Amino acid sequence: MEDYILRMQNITKEFPGVKALDDVTFCVKRGEIHSLVGENGAGKSTLMKVLSGVYPAGEYEGEMYVNGELKSYSCIKDSEKAGISIIYQELGLVSTMTICENIFLGNEITKHGAIDWDGENEKCMELLQKVKLKENPGTVIETLGTGKQQLIEIAKALNKNVDILILDEPTSSLTETDSKNLLELLRQLKQSGITCIYISHKLNEVLDISDTVTVLRDGKTIVTKPIQEVTESALISYMVGRNMTEVYPDAKHTPKDVVLEVKNWTVPTKKDPERYILDHINLHVRKGEIVGIAGLMGAGRTEFAMSLFGALSEKPTEGELYLNGQKRERFKNPREAIDTGVMYLSEDRKRYGLILSSDLRTNITLSSLNKISKGGVINLDQETEKVTKGIRDLNVKTPSILQLAKNLSGGNQQKVVIVKALLTEPGVLILDEPTRGIDVGSKYEIYQLMHQLADQGICIIMISSELPEVIHMSNRIYVMCEGRITGEFDTSEVKITQEEILYCAAGGKD
Numbered sequence: 316m317e318d319y320i321l322r323m324q325n326i327t328k329e330f331p332g333v334k335a336l337d338d339v340t341f342c343v344k345r346g347e348i349h350s351l352v353g354e355n356g357a358g359k360s361t362l363m364k365v366l367s368g369v370y371p372a373g374e375y376e377g378e379m380y381v382n383g384e385l386k387s388y389s390c391i392k393d394s395e396k397a398g399i400s401i402i403y404q405e406l407g408l409v410s411t412m413t414i415c416e417n418i419f420l421g422n423e424i425t426k427h428g429a430i431d432w433d434g435e436n437e438k439c440m441e442l443l444q445k446v447k448l449k450e451n452p453g454t455v456i457e458t459l460g461t462g463k464q465q466l467i468e469i470a471k472a473l474n475k476n477v478d479i480l481i482l483d484e485p486t487s488s489l490t491e492t493d494s495k496n497l498l499e500l501l502r503q504l505k506q507s508g509i510t511c512i513y514i515s516h517k518l519n520e521v522l523d524i525s526d527t528v529t530v531l532r533d534g535k536t537i538v539t540k541p542i543q544e545v546t547e548s549a550l551i552s553y554m555v556g557r558n559m560t561e562v563y564p565d566a567k568h569t570p571k572d573v574v575l576e577v578k579n580w581t582v583p584t585k586k587d588p589e590r591y592i593l594d595h596i597n598l599h600v601r602k603g604e605i606v607g608i609a610g611l612m613g614a615g616r617t618e619f620a621m622s623l624f625g626a627l628s629e630k631p632t633e634g635e636l637y638l639n640g641q642k643r644e645r646f647k648n649p650r651e652a653i654d655t656g657v658m659y660l661s662e663d664r665k666r667y668g669l670i671l672s673s674d675l676r677t678n679i680t681l682s683s684l685n686k687i688s689k690g691g692v693i694n695l696d697q698e699t700e701k702v703t704k705g706i707r708d709l710n711v712k713t714p715s716i717l718q719l720a721k722n723l724s725g726g727n728q729q730k731v732v733i734v735k736a737l738l739t740e741p742g743v744l745i746l747d748e749p750t751r752g753i754d755v756g757s758k759y760e761i762y763q764l765m766h767q768l769a770d771q772g773i774c775i776i777m778i779s780s781e782l783p784e785v786i787h788m789s790n791r792i793y794v795m796c797e798g799r800i801t802g803e804f805d806t807s808e809v810k811i812t813q814e815e816i817l818y819c820a821a822g823g824k825d
């Protein structure tokens with residue numbers, strides 16, 4: 316008989332207008348790495364929130380057994396006592412506190428009614444050694460990169476004597492090196508007896524690290540199989556409910572005249588004028604062209620986009636901006652950029668792209684109110700018409716335009732942000748990590764949309780950390796390293812390899 320550490324049986328969870336989980340069964344063997352995959356909105360995160368006590372007993376139907384015992388949690392603390400810990404895609408660390416303070420937050424070691432700092436520091440060092448992190452416990456979180464913060468989250472979970480570790484999209488914001496280090500750590504945790512539930516849209520990682528995989532679709536369990544019995548194409552078919560022969564749409568563009576160009580675009584740091592965030596960037600985009608910007612984390616890609624959009628606190632001290640061949644002043648703020656036809660979509664849609672507590676109608680028209688208002692009064696009929704059409708055109712899954720943004724899946728939130736951008740009628744659209752944290756089906760739809768927009772004559776600048784995405788989607792590619800352009804490739808002239816891009820991203824010249 317199989318030794319299951321977790322059995323979730325006939326789990327059903329409903330929200331207003333949506334059945335997020337429909338009679339789901341999910342069983343995990345002791346000591347394995349079990350991946351949970353599916354499109355955005357399939358129910359993965361909802362199922363894990365049931366398991367971790369975010370949705371307490373009474374808010375869902377079905378039964379849950381941990382180590383053979385029937386469990387019903389009233390809060391997250393109950394699940395932690397049962398040895399369950401979850402690490403979300405958006406890390407839950409307090410950036411202004413130290414590593415040690417974060418690890419023991421809510422679980423402080425005390426002596427005589429006061430925090431035992433010596434005891435915490437000693438235990439913290441032991442935990443950091445387990446996750447192979449050589450940092451001082453007194454290091455403040457905000458000084459660390461995302462990869463190290465992810466390891467600190469795992470150390471925090473290990474401090475709670477975790478038996479089942481849930482990781483939700485743990486590598487979505489990590490570099491390739493940090494991702495490999497994390498996967499190796501999970502293998503070591505498996506050897507030490509910890510069971511891992513791994514949620515990811517990166518199917519190559521799922522195939523690499525998993526023992527078993529379960530696919531959810533539309534809130535239902537589709538299949539559970541040993542990883543040796545599935546292929547990437549089979550997983551995609553299970554996830555989307557149809558065969559997908561291609562990950563990237565096959566499309567060709569005929570770029571025309573240069574629409575946007577920057578020359579010697581330079582931004583020094585505030586603290587040291589001799590050092591540069593952006594160092595003499597020269598770049599152009601033509602009408603109907605998709606230009607990719609690649610580079611390692613910290614290369615300056617997002618800083619370039621924000622400075623161009625007028626959203627970077629440090630202003631360029633050198634450089635020229637041309638639109639449609641005409642030199643113009645740099646944008647003073649994002650409003651000026653939007654009014655001129657330049658729109659930027661942030662890589663952090665939840666922080667900078669959406670007001671999560673507001674409905675879709677409010678979110679979508681926020682940047683284009685001047686187009687649906689007169690004399691300071693919004694034309695509600697026109698607003699509803701435009702929002703409804705945008706949601707329909709991009710196939711946003713929502714019961715209503717009055718649905719709160721926070722209730723949508725990541726993929727549908729990303730589509731909402733794109734609808735919002737398109738209502739501004741941009742001539743230049745800057746997409747920063749447009750497919751981060753979304754499933755293959757939603758990715759394909761966004762890729763198709765990008766090609767359609769390029770065919771309509773819109774210039775697209777796409778910043779992406781996924782090299783296959785950059786290579787397959789771009790007409791031309793710029794590579795950045797330490798605020799400089801270190802490579803430029805024309806994908807129509809020659810087949811570009813990931814190794815060539817990485818060489819330039821590490822500082823080598825093409």
